[in-house]
Amino acid sequence: MPPHEPDRPQDGPAPDTRAAAREAAAAARVLGRQLGILAAGAARGAGARTRAAASGTGPLLRGLSERLRRPRPSRLATGASEAGEATRVPRRGWRGRIAGSPLLVALLALVAPPVLALTGLVVTSFLTLPPLGGAALDPGQRALTVEADDGRVFATRGAFRGQLLTAPDLPPHLAQAIIAIEDRRFYSHWGVDLRGLFRAAWRNAVGGGVREGGSTITQQYVRLTSLTQEKTLRRKVQEAFLALRVESEMSKDQILLGYLNTAYFGAGAYGVDAAARRYFGKPAKALTLPEAAMLAGLVRAPSQLAPTRNFGGAKERADVVLQTMVETGAITAEAADKARAQTITLRTPPETPPGTNYFLDMVAGDAKRLADTQGDVTVRTTLNLDLQSLAEGVVARRLDAEGTKKKAGQAALVALSKDGAILALVGGRDYEDSQFNRATQAKRQAGSLFKLFVYLTAYQKGYTPESVLVDRPVQIGDWEPQNSNNRFRGAVPLSTAFALSINTIAAQLADEVGVPAVIETARSLGVTSELPNVPSLALGSAEVTLLEMTRAYAGVLANRMPLEAYGVHAIRGGAPQPLYVHPDPKAGAALPGDTRAMMLDSLQAVVDGGTGKAARVSGIPVGGKTGTTQEYRDAWFVGVTPDLVVGIWVGNDDNSAMNRVSGGDMPAAIFRDFVQRAAAQMAKGRAKRPSAARAEPAPAAPVAASPAAELRGVPEVIDTGTLAFRGRVVRLLGVEGEGGALARQLARYLRRREVTCGPGAEAQPSSAALRCRIDGDDLAALILAAGGARASDDAPSDLLSAEEQARSERVGLWRRER
DSSP states (O other): OOOOOTTSOSSSOOOOHHHHHHHHHHHHHHHHHHHHHHHHHHHHHHHHHHHHHHHHHHHHHHHHHHHHHSOOOOTTTTSOOTTSOOOOOOOOOHHHHHHTOHHHHHHHHHHHHHHHHHHHHHHHHHHTOOOTTOSOOOOOSBOEEEEOTTSOEEEEESBBOOOOOOGGGOOHHHHHHHHHHHOTTTTTSSSOOHHHHHHHHHHHHHHTSOOOOOOOHHHHHHHHHHSOOOOOHHHHHHHHHHHHHHHHHSOHHHHHHHHHHHOBOSTTBBSHHHHHHHHHSSOGGGOOHHHHHHHHHHTTSHHHHOTTTOHHHHHHHHHHHHHHHHHTTSSOHHHHHHHHHSOOOOSSOSSOOGGGHHHHHHHHHHHHHHOOOSSOEEEEEOOOHHHHHHHHHHHHHHIIIIITTTTOOEEEEEEEETTOBEEEEEOSSOTTTOOOOTTTTOOEEOGGGGHHHHHHHHHHTTOOTTOEEEEOOOOBTTBOOOOTTSOOOEEEEHHHHHHTTOHHHHHHHHHHHOHHHHHHHHHHTTOOSOOOOSGGGGGTOSEEOHHHHHHHHHHHHHTOBSOOOBOEEEEEOSSSSOSEEOOOOOOOBOOOHHHHHHHHHHHHHHHHHSTTGGGOBTTBOOEEEEEEOGGGOEEEEEEEOSSEEEEEEEEOTTOOOOSSOOTTTHHHHHHHHHHHHHHHHHHSOOOOOOBTTTTBOOOOOOOOOOTTTOEEEOOEEEETTEEEETTEEEEETTEEOOOHHHHHHHHHHHTTOOEEEEOOTTSOTTOOEEEEEETTEEHHHHHHHTTSSEEOTTOOHHHHHHHHHHHHHTOGGGGTOO
């Protein structure tokens, strides 16, 4: 069924626009040739006049002067000559009239240059027309759709192309929406709409700026397929010529399909089918009317209105498209109202959370290595979005609270499951400020964290945690290791020496078992960085990454040597068969049972009574090891629980010293903050995170409100944490309200929408704060997840999680703060 043609007359035959376009194109070619002839003739005439002026200017002026000095005979004296013949005064031609009028000369001098310049521009543009379809579309990076471990899509990268739309697949309401908002007279003009050009020029002049474009769909199509995007008059002229040509060679429906298959719709989507799949997870032929209206509204400003970035702006633009469709007769007002009332659900989150980009950078490289194929692919990753949001939140909170005072500018975190899956990865404080991944790329001295390999080697060679060595001054060659407190304890068992991180004991052990044996143990657990064969290696003088050290500790927990740390579960392309599936781990080397048990006991002693006491978590067995380098340049902690292995590094990018920050200080505290809440999240399962754009709430306790205490109605917004119902002020539980622009945005969101409020199950009897819901969703969770407020001291855990999501994604008020 052909698209609706609102401007085509209903009585009589439809105008033959292709014939008109062919005639216009032929006329344009004749015009070009005539303009070329005129320009050449004008050039030759100007040259002849220049040569004549150069050769005879002096005598001519003298002759004119003599004529002017001669006395002019009176009109009576010229009535008859001696022969009786009347003297006739000759009439002046148009040249004489122009020469005799200084005003006309001046006017011609002003008008002629721009006319000649415009003529030359038109001729040059016509003679240099590129071929139709000659513009090479940049395919760009192949598109990656990235899913979390539970299948939720949370990020995309690259350029999406989708499938080419054919006439049977084009929904009528999509064609109607595009024509209504972009080119109402599409079916009646012949490529260039002069009426539309004059209308746009007038509105832009009245509005004081560019408010409306005059390009037709045909012009936009030839610009996308045959011209560059430079904004010049020459390109506009060529655009008009090519539009005439296209209209003479293609039907209107072919032009419309070509435009829809080529236009950019934002978020890396080229073509309407790619946009439909990108935003709504469906092919273009399955689009509903409100979805089609939203896509039609994007082409004017795709980067600004992409619903993944600006859902509110895209929705407002879709409403404008629906109203325009009503004005053109494409749909009825009732159909438009029904479409506005329908909920539009995005398949992807509003925007890729900035913190996950560290993980995405790593996964993009892995995907190319594991499945280097053409075409769009979907990558199922190991990332747990709840743990990722939690990790970003605890790192940001700790650095915000203590970073300035302790001169600690950066931190990184890696959380692995027992089988090596990367559940969370924080590569730095802010990806937007620095894309350098401190978890996988930064190589720093490990300090005492490296003692894991020293003691593990010693246990394999017959030492036990009860073996006793003497803490005393030691010299190995020219090297004299020192303890951090510059004191010596005398005879101590190895379990105590490891828990307290005594340097002289570790140096003696490495010297006894041999540094090469220590290196071999480190290699067997997956350390790939360069490890120099020097005595100081025992105290972590080698530079390593956080990921490889966390991987080594996970190998001890899982009893697998080496344990692979991986971020990709599977990769799928267009075919049903996956391109890649992560293989099951192969049976490999393992630690002897008694050796592994002794090492795990030593790690737990560090947390129970050693340098890692700050990492203790109530009710969870925790082991780990601290690491601190000279002058407090690096601070590390890697901790293990029955389900997780978490590594943390804190330091500065310029390698400057911190203010006495050791591994048992900020890193251990970050570990504790993360694990004590991660355990609760993993116990209750992977709950779906809220998304402000999709109006999905954070998991919230049910609102236990009696009918008598319940408030219901359309509230006024005082601030983002305070509402008013018919004069009664209500404070939202767990929210510290913000005013200004954030409050105005909330007011627009709640406009004419009913809100129900009541006391929450977790609220204190004396508390005046209430839980409010809108369309079944928790309003406080929506506000905090969108960055519209801060969580208050009485906020329950689900609202703290919503705030951490907003902080990690840098949305709302967190966009301005670092």
